[in-house]
Amino acid sequence: MEKIDYTSRHHQIALYAKALAHPARVAILEFLAARECCFFGNLHDVLPIAKATVSQHLSVLKESGLIQGEIKPPQVRYCINKENWDIARDLFGLFFNDLKKIECS
Amino acid sequence: MEKIDYTSRHHQIALYAKALAHPARVAILEFLAARECCFFGNLHDVLPIAKATVSQHLSVLKESGLIQGEIKPPQVRYCINKENWDIARDLFGLFFNDLKKIECS
DNA sequence: TTACTTGTTCGCAAATATACGAACTGTTCG
DNA sequence: CGAACAGTTCGTATATTTGCGAACAAGTAA
Numbered sequence: 262m263e264k265i266d267y268t269s270r271h272h273q274i275a276l277y278a279k280a281l282a283h284p285a286r287v288a289i290l291e292f293l294a295a296r297e298c299c300f301f302g303n304l305h306d307v308l309p310i311a312k313a314t315v316s317q318h319l320s321v322l323k324e325s326g327l328i329q330g331e332i333k334p335p336q337v338r339y340c341i342n343k344e345n346w347d348i349a350r351d352l353f354g355l356f357f358n359d360l361k362k363i364e365c366s
Numbered sequence: 367m368e369k370i371d372y373t374s375r376h377h378q379i380a381l382y383a384k385a386l387a388h389p390a391r392v393a394i395l396e397f398l399a400a401r402e403c404c405f406f407g408n409l410h411d412v413l414p415i416a417k418a419t420v421s422q423h424l425s426v427l428k429e430s431g432l433i434q435g436e437i438k439p440p441q442v443r444y445c446i447n448k449e450n451w452d453i454a455r456d457l458f459g460l461f462f463n464d465l466k467k468i469e470c471s
Numbered sequence: 472t473t474a475c476t477t478g479t480t481c482g483c484a485a486a487t488a489t490a491c492g493a494a495c496t497g498t499t500c501g
Numbered sequence: 502c503g504a505a506c507a508g509t510t511c512g513t514a515t516a517t518t519t520g521c522g523a524a525c526a527a528g529t530a531a
Contacts, residue, residue, distance in 0.1 A: 264412060265414070267392075270392075275386065275389045278385075278386035278387040278392075281380065284376040286370055286380075289377050291461075305507095307368065307369060309372075310491090311490070312507090313509080316510085317509095317510095336506095337507075337508065337509090354462070356396075406479095418520075419521070421479055422518090437527095439477085439527075440476060441476095441477060
């Protein structure tokens with residue numbers, strides 16, 4: 262039997278999933294999306310974690326491509342990266358919806 | 367400013383995301399869904415990892431609720447858990463689609 | 472019974488993730 | 502200039518994840 266390699270799709274889904282794999286990051290994305298954009302301080306104010314930790318989670322989200330940050334001295338404004346957000350949405354959408362015949366006999 | 371607690375939705379999305387956060391598990395789910403169900407051996411045959419590791423990933427997926435295993439001596443048959451799969455699909459669907467007004471000014 | 476087949480569990484090592492305070496950078500304000 | 506403000510980065514501690522071989526458990530076949 263032939264071993265398979267993980268496809269780039271597998272990797273991409275896994276990477277976006279990893280970005281969503283912590284409640285703080287889910288909350289950040291939700292908060293960001295609801296208000297379009299917001300500053301680091303707004304996020305730190307509502308999240309139950311230290312600012313260093315908030316910064317770290319934002320860093321993970323930035324690396325995943327789901328958000329972007331813009332320096333507006335003396336603050337930093339974060340917002341959803343719409344392009345990658347759409348890519349992630351489509352990846353998950355296809356992944357969850359295009360699997361037919363799911364019935365265990 | 368009021369701190370928020372992570373909601374159970376945040377936690378649930380994070381948990382499902384964590385289940386998808388490894389290429390092997392994405393591949394397993396895809397493989398499972400394409401063939402409805404299959405045995406441990408089929409998965410081990412196609413995945414580039416040791417059987418102990420396959421078992422571990424299956425365990426993670428089982429705990430997430432996305433799949434279920436049934437012992438059919440001497441084999442174990444795994445398949446998608448449709449109920450939870452639908453829940454996850456809806457969670458991600460709402461999460462990615464119900465965020466309007468995503469534009470960074 | 473013994474041997475084999477199928478898959479899980481154990482024990483360990485290495486890598487990654489999470490969290491925080493303290494120190495730091497860069498900007499603004501007095 | 503020095504103080505205050507907004508965030509990031511550093512260093513560290515702890516927990517979780519990933520991966521594997523070896524040992525194990527359960528069922529089947531001889």
